[in-house]
Amino acid sequence: MNRIDLDGQHAVVTGGAQGLGFAMARRFVASGATVSLWDLDEARLETAKKELGNAATTEIVDVADWTSVDAARARTEDLAGKISILVNSAGIAGPAAPLDVYDIETWKKVIDVNVNGTFYVNRAVVPGMKERNYGRIVNIASVAGKEGNPNASAYSASKAAVIGLTKSLGKELAQYDIAVNCISPATAQTRILEQLTPEHIEYMRSRIPRGRLLEVDEAAAMVAWLVSKENSFTTASTFDLSGGRTTY
Template identity: 50%
Template sequence: MIFENRFQGRHAVVTGGAAGLGYGITRRILAEGGSVEVWDINADALNAIDLPGCTTLQIDVTDADAVASAMGEANPDILVCSAGITGPNTTTWEYPVADWLAVHALNLNALFYCCRAAAALMQAKGWGRIVNIASIAGKEGNPNAPAYSSSKAAVIGLTKSLGKELATSGVTCNAIAPAAVRTAIFDQMTQEHIDFIQSKIPMGRFGTVEEIAAMACWLASDEASFSTGFCFDQSGGRATA
């Protein structure tokens, strides 16, 4: 269900917005009357976007200075942090150090840079919504995904901390912890790992981009005014806490 003009007059920045969950969230914000600046590192994917009300920026969000400058230019009302990678599927003791650092650089450090820059701007306006895409892996820890699991656990912790810091400011910060959603990120996983994560979902299926976008847009709206510092599960029954 689309809520007409729910985001009228609101401007969003969506990281990793040229594909997957970020693109789905972008489309819904636009459909509900908002404007969006999509941030992504993939120039080809950005060039393929042709959506009214949408602008794009090629940016490496692991660059703190670039993020601070771009966030100041965008001055968003809404920030959705969706950029992320899974890294390889292997045990902790075999996990390559370079891959560990790369996963945390994008999934955690870049998200911190974005939240840090946006929070200051939003407080000055007295209204804002930050939505971080975490993962059920951050709550439960998937085997053979130590970097991904730990980075998403850290996202949840950061979200809780920032949400409390902003609690009286008119700005909220929440996270979503989906179980797996079939997007291009599956290309980074082994089939064995994909089968494992599906087996953990009581509903027996993966989530959809549209389902995650619906939750993200509720959290980004005026309606979610009494929710902050919380991680909302979308796990098909997998989550137990």
């Protein structure tokens, strides 16, 4: 493993108790950073904290609730210091279903967590980064946001919105030393698969030229560089992790 220099940096990782978020937090700690894990799952937060040790603090946060997010930001800065890195990994897939029968309340929940949650967390953290003229932000999108997955209209729409938000915010902050990018992974081997049918998972795997699902440590390796000081020019961009599925 290459050690990216993140010494002296403090990262907030939403959805950080598991899956992609935890893999990224673990990689950041190995690279010298401290991390705050934001998640709703208290039990998994405790387990993650034990593995990461004193380099990690935890917050129980509902990213779809602005009050919860802003309070977590304040507590994090009081306990752990200024936030220089942000990764928005919290998200839900929703069920596989055609749009014409998709449950209305479930649609709203997917949009609330994936889109509004990403907005709220950026909204809370960006002012401090602007004040200090430094920050690195990575929002987790999806190949579904580029191509659209059938029977996944809510998820696909939400991740397309994350890509658009990232490009807009990156341009807004381009005059600062703040890089805002996103990654668009193919299906990864995480708990989010529990929300999907085996047939839907196999459909997505079959579309990947690599012939397998993404490993979480592969995503963490890319993001570790994106949140480093070395990434001093690229912003408002989407980095592909689709195993060859998309070429743009």
